[in-house]
Amino acid sequence: MQETREHPTIYDVAVIGAGPAGTQAAISAAHQMRHVLVIDAGPVSQRKGRAYWSKSVEIEDAPVFTGITGPQLIKALRAWLKAHPVREITIAGERRLTGIEYRGGMVLELVRRDKLFELVTSVEKLKEGEPLTIERFLARTVVVASGFEDKWPDIEVDESAKRLYEKYRAVFRYAGNAKGWHVCIRCDGHLHVDQHIAILGVGDYVYGAALGAQDFTDKITILTNGRPHGMSPPVLRQIQERGIEIIEAKIKRHIGEGADLLGLEFEDGRVVYFDGFLVDEGLEPNTQFLKGWDVQTDEEGLLVVNEDGQVLDSQGEPVPGLFAAGDIVAGARKLIATAFALGQNAGLSASDSLRKWHWPEDDESQE
Ligand SMILES: Cc1cc2nc3c(=O)[nH]c(=O)nc-3n(C[C@H](O)[C@H](O)[C@H](O)COP(=O)(O)OP(=O)(O)OC[C@H]3O[C@@H](n4cnc5c(N)ncnc54)[C@H](O)[C@@H]3O)c2cc1C
Known part of the structure; x- marks a missing residue:
């Protein structure tokens, strides 16, 4: 120093x-x-x-x-x-x-x-x-x-990179764009009215984002990125009642075009396209x-x-x-x-x- x-x-x-x-x-x-x-x-x-x-x-x-x-x-x-x-x-x-x-x-x-x-x-x-x-x-x-x-999603991260920006280069390409990763549903939900939104996170915590998302759409999928969903029985019951899908597979890579994020490829080979992407990892x-x-x-x-x-x-x-x-x-x-x-x-x-x-x-x- x-x-x-x-x-x-x-x-x-x-x-x-x-x-x-x-x-x-x-x-x-x-x-x-x-x-x-x-x-x-x-x-x-x-x-x-x-x-x-x-x-x-x-x-x-x-x-x-x-x-x-x-x-x-x-x-x-x-x-x-x-x-x-x-x-x-x-x-x-x-x-x-x-x-x-x-x-x-x-x-x-x-x-x-x-x-x-x-x-x-x-x-x-x-x-x-x-x-x-x-x-x-x-x-x-x-x-x-x-x-x-904000904590960013662990997708295509470069573990060897020393700086946060380099580590999350692929994520940051899409972060903060209209068709990219959002971190604030209240701020950016209006961009996805009645569209299909993916919300990434785990536990009852992520349900808070889903509750916020209902002001804009009821087409919601929760992505846990390879982790158990960790939700409590009452929350899980509501998730099922509301027809919210949970995908627990690990995400392998982004599917994008320029700065637009279109979908995600999962490690089990599935490819799913969404209209909007929200990360709520704390x-x-x-x-x-x-x-x-x-x-x-x-x-x-x-x-x-x-x-x-x-x-x-x-x-x-x-x-x-x-x-x-x-x-x-x-x-x-x-x-x-x-x-x-x-x-x-x-x-x-x-x-x-x-x-x-x-x-x-x-x-x-x-x-
Ligand atoms: C993608 C995105 C979209 C958003 N859209 C909206 C919206 O549409 N409407 C809305 O109302 N809100 C929106 N928000 C939320 C809004 O940006 C925040 O609520 C607001 O910026 C908070 O202001 P702040 O001054 O508390 O902190 P910040 O804006 O985060 O500013 C923190 C400051 O502290 C500095 N800093 C940090 N650590 C140190 C340090 N150790 N030493 C010196 N400086 C330091 C940073 O450089 C920065 O200048 C959005 C947020 C995000 C991430």
Whole structure:
């Protein structure tokens, strides 16, 4: 690990992630005159945020952005951040900075330094055999808006590949396209109204996706990709009642044309064509930098927060200065409008926590 430099600035709010949640958190905090640092793994890695994965499909049900794809949304979010550059202001004779500094970087570790947070960040693209370039940033508060990674189906994976993108090259060819792998039935179900959808996953968990799919179609096949279906008797009973087919054979390869996925060949020789493909194998939260922190998570590893978006510890107490927003929040809908709303909540709460005056502690009027 190669150390470069410690950043001399102490930011008011550091935001980890620049998807809808992180961008909104930064804008809301800057609007309250805070000096904000946004660190975004997108420019230095393939971890570009979930919205980015809507590669050619237009995003639906998000504020005002008619006809915009994922990469276009990300571009618009960057432009929004850049429209709030850092400037100097004077309040009550005190000169300070406000606005947003945007940096590409992967936060590797979050360290408590007295009342401050240190963000140990890899700031260059990783190159094989070359050491990491590390920069350390200090902030008074942190908003975690780093989202999660979807788990992709194990079909035609290159086990020898070192990087996730190379490993899942065949899957990623089709991921996020209209006729390809979807990961969000609410987001992309409208593309397959009354069509035959394949849903890949196991256990009662996958039935959640099937329940969501019924808003669009009743032609559903569940694929377990070589694993036992693992569903409980009541769920299995419903699956049978609803005429949902289960195929437990292992999938050998995709059948596609360009970026369109048309069907799948199974190891037993069967070839089945579908109109739509959804994978629901769970998620991996982007919170590796919180290793060692006492924070409360749900069964999927998502962060539990209070009404102010402040992260709770295992005792249910808010962790001073630590907030979270967007997909990384337990119990929240994994959608863009929700991410914006949670981002605003966390950005404002982080900003409010830095005020010099608070309500008198014994004053009931604060209620
Ligand atoms: C294919 C697809 C289609 C979708 N379609 C829709 C739709 O039509 N409508 C809708 O409402 N929702 C849709 N969604 C869901 C939507 O994209 C997410 O709910 C939304 O992007 C969540 O926003 P977020 O800011 O919480 O996280 P993300 O958008 O995932 O952003 C996370 C950010 O954190 C960064 N990051 C991660 N780890 C680190 C780290 N260690 N250090 C620094 N930065 C880090 C990433 O680079 C990224 O900038 C779709 C999702 C997918 C995958």
